[in-house]
Amino acid sequence: xxxxxxxxxxxxxxxxxxxxxxxxxxxxxxxxxxxxxxxxxxxxxxxxxxxxxxxxxxxxxxxxxxxxxxxxxxxxxxxxxxxxxxxxxxxxxxxxxxxxxxxxxxxxxxxxxxxxxxxxx
Numbered sequence: 001x002x003x004x005x006x007x008x009x010x011x012x013x014x015x016x017x018x019x020x021x022x023x024x025x026x027x028x029x030x031x032x033x034x035x036x037x038x039x040x041x042x043x044x045x046x047x048x049x050x051x052x053x054x055x056x057x058x059x060x061x062x063x064x065x066x067x068x069x070x071x072x073x074x075x076x077x078x079x080x081x082x083x084x085x086x087x088x089x090x091x092x093x094x095x096x097x098x099x100x101x102x103x104x105x106x107x108x109x110x111x112x113x114x115x116x117x118x119x120x121x
Contacts, residue, residue, distance in 0.1 A: 002078050003078045003081060003084055007084070007105075007110075008076050008078070008084060010109075010110060011076055011084045011086060011103045011110050012074055012076055012086065014033060014103065014110055014112075015071075015074065015086050015088070015101060015103075015112075016071060016074070017029075017033070018030075018033050018034075018112065019069040019071060019090070020069075021061055021066065021068060024057045024060065024061045025057070025058065025061030025062065027054055027058060030053075030054055030057060031054075032109075032111075033111060033112055034050055034053065034054075034111060034112050035050070035104060035106065035111040035112065035113045036050060037050075037113060038050040038053065038111075038112060038113055038114070038115075039113070039114050039115075040053055040114070040115045040116070041115075041116040041117075042116075042117055043095075043097045043117035043118060043119045067092050067093045068092070069090050069091075069092050070090065070091040070092070071088050071089070071090060072088065072089045072091070073087070073088055073089045074086070074087075074088040075087050075088070079102070081105075082104055082105040083102060083103070083104050083105075084102070084103045084110070085100060085101070085102055085103075086099075086100065086101045086102075086103065087099070087100050088100075089120070090117070095119070096119070096120040096121075097117040097118060097119050097120055098117070098118045098120055099115065099116065099117045099118075100115070100116050101114060101115040101116070102114040102115075
């Protein structure tokens, strides 16, 4: 039960794309990347569905003081032929978090179905 390395690389590329300011401000692109049943557990402990996240990201991307998200330690593991889990750490200004997400193969490409962030001190 392994996913080809090229598929894992694609998921990692999509994870990075999802963190870019341009993608986070593009609702059409976000709808391609995030599954309709998407759920996020944020670093604050809040839980959000797709529609809520789309609204939050839209407001965030239009804020003039919104810092870029720095990614480090990006890695992935295969959970099934159609599910890949991604791990990474984020830094945005002084805020750091350990993050994980689940990506599911859908119609030939991948969509994120779950994301969680845990603050680092």
